[in-house]
Amino acid sequence: MKKIFYPSINETLYTGILDNGLEVTLLPKPDFHKTYGLFTTNYGSIDNEFIPLGHDSFTKVPDGIAHFLEHKLFEKEDEDVFQKFGRQGASSNAFTSFTRTSYLFSSTDNMLKNIQTLIDFVQDPYFTEESVNKEKGIIGQEIQMYQDDPNWRLYFGILNNLYPKHPLHIDIAGTEESISHITAEDLYLCYNTFYHPSNMNIFIVGKMDPEQLMQFIIDNQNQKEFVKAQPIERRFPVENAKDIIKEDQINLSVSRPKAIVGLKGLDDVPEDGFERLKYQTTLQLLLQLLFGDTSESYLNMYNEGLIDDSFSFEFTLDRSFHFADFSTDTNEPERFANQMINLILKSKDSPELTERNLNLAKRKMMGKHLKSLDSLEYIANQFSGAKFGDTTLFDLAEIIDSIELDDLLAAQEAFVRPEGLSRFFIYPK
Template identity: 60%
Template sequence: MIKKEYAQINETLYTEVLPNGLKVYLLPKMGFHKTYGLFTTNYGSIDNYFGYENEALHQVPDGIAHFLEHKMFEKEEGDVFQIFGQQGASANAFTSFTRTSYLFSATDRIKDNLVTLLDFVQAPYFTKETVEKEKGIIGQEIQMYDDDPNWRQFFGMLRNLYPNHPVGIDIAGTVESIADITAEDLYLCYHTFYHPSNMTLFIVGNIDVEEVMQWVRDNQAAKTFAPIRPIERIFPEDSYDTIKPYDQLAMPISRPKTVLGIKGLQQKLPSDAKEKMIFRSALHLLFQMLLGNTSANFLRLYNQGIIDDTFGFEFNLDRAFHFADFSTDTDDPATFEKEIRAILLNYRQDPEVNEANLALLKKKTLGKYFQSLNSLEHIANQFTQDLFGEYTLFDMPEIIQSLTLADLYRAAEVFIVPQAFSRFDLIPLVTAENAE
């Protein structure tokens, strides 16, 4: 076991890579009653075209990673949720663009629940009948999201930015795409991506590190896995040329909603893991300075009625893509785009971007970061999303403190470019009733 102490945040992380390739992270948190276990595979909705190196590639239906997540809880002997419930634990799972995670939280019987987590994720059970039954359930979930304006707005923006990339496709797929999923497809994806060498186990709580690590070692040593093989994932070439500058969708909403997206090119990203964390943090801070809710730009746009309380923005950097989005409800989407574009493209001339504001914002960001470490849920969920090589969530204070205006300018120079923008609007659906 490798022990790494983070003196600044008073945390100690223990890491071990097992013979089967599974990466195990343990974070003892004395004084907490609850323990979280998170078992994650580096596999998400965008991984639909893949294979092993030097072998034939496979293309599978959209939404299969999410479908597989649902099916993992159903076993021949019953529902795994019931087992966790009988052991005093709550369990859940979620699928993102690049990861699928299974988790439990409990205050006692930690070994029982940890073993249950490992065993059910490592024992797939799919039949033609159970797969067909699940299609109806997930189809209803997809239709529910189709009625959600914020969800439709987000994926409308992504389709504009990534018309040929699977990140522009809903994580759950479509009713049509999941209709093509078979039990054989599920086993293919499972055996490719659920190998221990493509997975991480993160446990945080009031735990005895040596004891818990031995539980994991014993559990994994009793199982047989295929040899470790590198996975090849295929994605379209990255360029600005395919971006759709504008699109819209009519929905039964009372006021227009708009989102302005910016697409980053993977080939422009730093190759070094630490530099990627710096790049991401630099853009986070720059956007806060330019458009945070205490900035002069925000107050001006708010007072002019161009944005309202729904205004927000985020920057996402993941394994095969990175983008930013700025959204609001507004009666004038075109003016919103014009103003946000101008603010972002003129970042070097903006008086808000200065050393004093950067120092203040770094302190504020660090304060929120330290506060977040009081939540085991936040730590567990964020940790596996923030793995940049050997750098983790716990390296963030050092990254934030080291940032300079030069770092912000370097990141903006390669990311905020005119040809990277796209706007997507949701407009009120005009019906015969309200047309009168």
């Protein structure tokens, strides 16, 4: 077990990779009574074309299967896992993203029992055709609910423009048509490939003895047999900037139009984990300087009535993609989109990009980050998303501190390309 001390935040992380490949990370928090556990597989909604474990050729599975599998793992032959956690004084949940699926619990008592339940239920799949078919109706209702959400449709509208060939543009839950084709055999195929311990990590934060807990997890894994790991081969469509759909729109039952501008990253993101997290943080700072609520651009658009309090922006970076999006409710969607695109393209010359503004933004980001580390729930939920190789959420303070104005300018030059821009509108019916 490796012990890593982070002096800037006074935290000590304990990590180890078990014989079966499972990565374990422990964060002792002696002053807290609560414990959070997170068991994550490096498998999400975009991983629908791959070579299954023990096979030698690619297969394509129905869209939405990673999310479907997440639902089904909670259901066992003789019990409901949610109820079991409840009897042990814990609450449990799970979520599927584009690239990960995580199962989690939180509790103030029975820590070891709940950790054992978390590990054991995820490592003990039970799928039957009958239960799979029953679940299709439940997930179908969930898909329909998201289809009725205008903000969800706006987000996936711009993703469809930016990534028309990539599975990123497909709803994480799939479509009612795609999930109708899922079988128990499909679920086992995906499970056996992506839920191997070598493709997973477990993170525990709370009051603990890390040596004792690490041994507890090792003993649990030593009681189980796993086939030998093999590298997972995924396949994604070849993309080209020319594939980007420049503009699209739909009509929904909304009271005001909605607009979103997207910028697809066409540059190469660093492979090194530390540099990768630094790139992400640099772009987040850049966008905050350019479009944060104290920026001249924001105030001008707000005062002109082009945007309101619904305006938001985000930079997303993950395993095989990165993009920024800017959205708002507005009575002048096209004018908003034109102005945003103009501001983005001219951002290198923005008067906001000064040492003083950067230092203010860094202090604000650092303060928010350090305050967030007082929340075990925040740490647990953010840990897997901010993990790039050996670089974690706990390296962020050092990264924020290291970013200079030249880093922002270099990131802007690499990321902002006119051919990567797109816009999408929702108009009232």
